Amino acid sequence: MSFLTIAKASKSYGATTVVRDFDLAVGKGEFISFLGPSGCGKTTVLRMIAGFETPSAGHISIDSRDVTLTAPNRRRIGMVFQAYALFPNMTVAENVAFGLKVAGADRATIEARVKDMLALIHLEHLAERYPYQMSGGQQQRVALARALAPKPQVLLLDEPLSALDAKIRVSLREEIRAIQKQLGITTVFVTHDQEEALSISDRIVVMNGGRADQIGTPFEIYNRPATRFVASFVGTLNLIDVTVADPAAGTVKIGEQIVTLKEVLAASSGETVTLALRPESGSILDGARGDTALTGEVVSSNFLGSVVRTRMRVGESLISFDMFNSPGFAPPALGERVTLRFSAADLLVLRD
Amino acid sequence: MKISRIVSLVIVLIAASYFLVPLYATFQFSLQMLRGQWSFQAYRSVFADPNFLSTLSYSAVTSLVAILISTLIVVPTTYWVRLKMPRVKPVVEFITLLPLIIPPIVIVFGYLRLYGSDSLLPLTVSSAGTNLMLVIGYATLSLPYVFRSVDNGMQTLDIRTLTEAAESLGANRSTIIFRVILPNLRAAIVSGAFLTFSISFGEFVFASLLNRPAFGPYLVQIGQDRAYEPAALAVLSFALTWACMVLMQIFANAKPGASRRRRGAAFNPLARRKTA
CATH class of the missing domain: 3.40.50.300 (P-loop containing nucleotide triphosphate hydrolases)
Structure with a gap:
């Protein structure tokens, strides 16, 4: 009541x-x-x-x-x-x-x-x-x-x-x-x-x-x-425009890389949809967990004290991610190719 | 000292002398009534004249009534306009400026036409009616000053939020006006009041054309009949106006609690408990 x-x-x-x-x-x-x-x-x-x-x-x-x-x-x-x-x-x-x-x-x-x-x-x-x-x-x-x-x-x-x-x-x-x-x-x-x-x-x-x-x-x-x-x-978010590959299987293409989502898409094949990914949901450390990986080129890397904020280019999209600072982890260099691992469940399909 | 500073100093001195020299000359002249010596004889003579005190008190009373009327009209109007009808504020502002644009003689002739002996509301036929017209006229003349000072007071007060705060605490309109708005406008109302007082106290046109025994016409009459007393009167009325201005400054700058600590404490439930 x-x-x-x-x-x-x-x-x-x-x-x-x-x-x-x-x-x-x-x-x-x-x-x-x-x-x-x-x-x-x-x-x-x-x-x-x-x-x-x-x-x-x-x-x-x-x-x-x-x-x-x-x-x-x-x-x-x-x-x-x-x-x-x-x-x-x-x-x-x-x-x-x-x-x-x-x-x-x-x-x-x-x-x-x-x-x-x-x-x-x-x-x-x-x-x-x-x-x-x-x-x-x-x-x-x-x-x-x-x-x-x-x-x-x-x-x-x-x-x-x-x-x-x-x-x-x-x-x-x-x-x-x-x-x-x-x-x-x-x-x-x-x-x-x-x-x-x-x-x-x-x-x-x-x-x-x-x-x-x-x-x-x-x-x-x-x-x-x-x-x-x-x-x-609410919060900062990566907005990634992707092309639907197979709506029933939930697969999409980011550049040339294929990602399988956890849901069935309502859009038809070839259509563009927007996915959202929180900057803190992935990691490029070796042995990082996650069922999904995206590889891209580092375009900027900022050391902010407790957090290292890195942006990488995947196809047409720029993806930014935050990782906690640790003395054993050197921030990636510009132009370096890195693989970001995260859980596909963290990728959200946005409606307007 | 730089040249520019000397130039500005000279300008200030010239401007000041423009006001101070005539004032000093008048004062000096007022002390010369007895030949060959300085004396306050002119002032004694002024105070000895029964008309002086009677016109003075008549003008004081009419000015006070005018203050009351204009405050009672202006405060609720300004409050309401600011709160509920901000769009008509330019109109109200324009109306309050009219007394500065229309010469008093036009206003008073208009009044005489409207309220003359052959009109529907013949105020001029009785002495009380004419007094009423005089104070209403004074209230009109004071509108630009009272409105501006009250409006400025409300501007610094954020009356809308204060009103809403009081409303959310359960207060009705009259409680809000008398317990929240008016006490906080005290300085603005007082400065408007002193301006009204200094305008209407020596006012001539209204009082003369309405044939009232006021201080303004008395001043003019004495100016025609005597030599030294007008100078003494001019100095006296200057002192009075100046005193009004000083009081206005004091009230305008007073903060709550500075001058009324004791009264504040008497309203304070905690303070009462402590002193008991």
């Missing part, structure tokens, strides 16, 4: 449709990320859940209650914004207490709850600071505490980490995930950063052009991308 349901939601501004036929069922306590490039409609869906935008069509319900037309202040949602949006005229404690005061909670309840929330984000000592006296990371933690204080049904996070520097971003996202697990609150997180989405979500919705291209666990999204867009947006 899903807790937050979005059914066939669409949103148009005049002739422009930014979200179309969006369906999603979020379980109670689940952490869902909307991932996609800017303009893909992810923030619009979030704002429809919050009530700041009304869907042009479709329904949204929270805990079996239809909230499609409910005002934002009656939805019991907590929201964290990219720009923090703390009230500048109030101290940290007053900011956190705001939702409780509005709800008419008594003084003792407010005091206790504010104290708990500040302890949760480890900022008890800054209770009397004003927002302008704090760093971005601290402000965003206060914004999180403020959103959680009135015990919302759903927590919405609109690119909360985008304005922060890289180091804070990583530590705060871990903190957000830990707090979310501790409270068991249903959470929707919007981001354009795939690493962020992969690292903290139970499930990811990859959005493209106002639609959900794929909904799945980070593992599924990364390893089994459903569309070419998902494959190219």
